[in-house]
Amino acid sequence: MLFAHDTEFALNAAAALVNTARAGREELPDLAALDRFVTDWKWTGTRARDEAELDAVRALRPRLARVWEMTKDEAAAFVNGELWRASAVPQLVKHDGWDYHLHATPPDAPLADRMAVEAAMAFADIIRSDQLARLHVCSAEDCDDVLVDVSKNRSRRFCSVTCANRVNVAAYRHRRATRAM
Ligand SMILES: [Zn+2]
Numbered sequence: 001m002l003f004a005h006d007t008e009f010a011l012n013a014a015a016a017l018v019n020t021a022r023a024g025r026e027e028l029p030d031l032a033a034l035d036r037f038v039t040d041w042k043w044t045g046t047r048a049r050d051e052a053e054l055d056a057v058r059a060l061r062p063r064l065a066r067v068w069e070m071t072k073d074e075a076a077a078f079v080n081g082e083l084w085r086a087s088a089v090p091q092l093v094k095h096d097g098w099d100y101h102l103h104a105t106p107p108d109a110p111l112a113d114r115m116a117v118e119a120a121m122a123f124a125d126i127i128r129s130d131q132l133a134r135l136h137v138c139s140a141e142d143c144d145d146v147l148v149d150v151s152k153n154r155s156r157r158f159c160s161v162t163c164a165n166r167v168n169v170a171a172y173r174h175r176r177a178t179r180a181m
């Protein structure tokens with residue numbers, strides 16, 4: 001395993017959050033969609049379940065998305081800023097069947113703050129281990145979803161199995177078409 005389990009999970013959760021607003025899509029159109037995202041990504045802690053909470057989570061996405069384009073110095077400054085802004089205090093906690101992992105905000109902090117700090121803590125891990133280059137944009141031509149390559153051999157290029165299959169099928173067709181000519 002490249003990073004601690006909670007780091008990998010937090011990185012994938014951050015990418016998933018960014019990907020709810022790529023290429024003009026809005027995949028968090030309402031509170032019900034946010035509820036589903038929170039359940040899918042196993043967020044615990046207090047929820048406000050109001051428009052302000054939804055707005056704050058939506059507003060976090062472009063901020064997080066920029067990290068995929070940042071240099072190491074820029075990313076470090078971003079992480080420090082987020083941790084400072086939320087007065088983050090890392091604590092080892094166990095809950096809901098998860099073994100010890102780090103939380104840096106109390107469970108009653110606003111959802112968007114907890115999401116920002118958890119992403120910042122995970123980015124801190126990859127910056128410290130000089131692995132920022134593992135943040136990629138999907139290699140499929142018509143997809144700009146982000147991903148974090150946590151594979152051992154740095155082989156991940158696509159945001160999803162769907163994109164990988166689509167590109168492989170296109171390459172296969174292209175090879176066949178070229179051979180037929
Ligand atoms: Zn937790």
Ligand SMILES: [Zn+2]
Binds near residue numbers: 138143144159163
């Ligand atoms: Zn993709």
